[in-house]
Amino acid sequence: MDSPFEVLGVDPGADDAEIERAYRERVKDAHPDHGGSQREFQRVRRAYEAVVSDDVVAAESDSDTTADDRTRAAERARARNRGDRAGDGTDNGTGGPSVDGSRVEFLNYEVLDDHGWTLDDDDLFEKAAAADLDDEDYGRLLVQQGENLLEAAENRGYVWPYACRGGACSNCAVALVEGEMPTPAGNILTDEWLERGVRLSCISSPVSDQAKIVYNVKHLPGLDELRLRPSRFDRAHLQD
Numbered sequence: 001m002d003s004p005f006e007v008l009g010v011d012p013g014a015d016d017a018e019i020e021r022a023y024r025e026r027v028k029d030a031h032p033d034h035g036g037s038q039r040e041f042q043r044v045r046r047a048y049e050a051v052v053s054d055d056v057v058a059a060e061s062d063s064d065t066t067a068d069d070r071t072r073a074a075e076r077a078r079a080r081n082r083g084d085r086a087g088d089g090t091d092n093g094t095g096g097p098s099v100d101g102s103r104v105e106f107l108n109y110e111v112l113d114d115h116g117w118t119l120d121d122d123d124l125f126e127k128a129a130a131a132d133l134d135d136e137d138y139g140r141l142l143v144q145q146g147e148n149l150l151e152a153a154e155n156r157g158y159v160w161p162y163a164c165r166g167g168a169c170s171n172c173a174v175a176l177v178e179g180e181m182p183t184p185a186g187n188i189l190t191d192e193w194l195e196r197g198v199r200l201s202c203i204s205s206p207v208s209d210q211a212k213i214v215y216n217v218k219h220l221p222g223l224d225e226l227r228l229r230p231s232r233f234d235r236a237h238l239q240d
């Protein structure tokens, strides 16, 4: 069974920057939208979480690791990530002391149908908070200065869709339910979509202290027509 370091392709003595770089590369290849699979992505993610939380044993074996082990490792990794980035070691993601950044409550668009919810529900996030959703589907994260929303999600270990990472494809689209998150001009979204609250997470950062967003809205009726296949950008990256 590969060790977490082997899964990431780094030496056990690698420093934080090397581990972060290796994770970024591996996670791109393993992403289900980019030729990988959910299983492979989770394997890479578990390896990363184990390495950064110093919980290497928990990720030594996919079969021996329990869901609770993985959840605890993920929480430790995220807490460490938040603390490192805030520079003060405090929990800044769920209502703690003020820091430079925006606290974002997020919800996965894919779970709305399962629960009979819609984007227009006034109490959408209250219902989500009470629904015992998976960690990936509902939660909070801190977007720090210098991060766009997609980077912030990835830096906390979440798998959010993307393709071009440059505002040209709409695969990373999110619906802004509360807060402010301007999207730079010259992107693929029409004024109509912007007025409806759709934003591109790869080029947008919240500017309000708090925000609520629904991610993964790329299949929203009508928005899907703007979407370009992720494989198109994989080919472009290979030719770089």
Ligand code: FES
Pocket (backbone or CB within 6 Å): 161, 162, 163, 164, 165, 166, 167, 168, 169, 170, 171, 172, 173, 200, 201, 202, 203
């Ligand atoms: S990933 Fe293509 S617009 Fe964001």
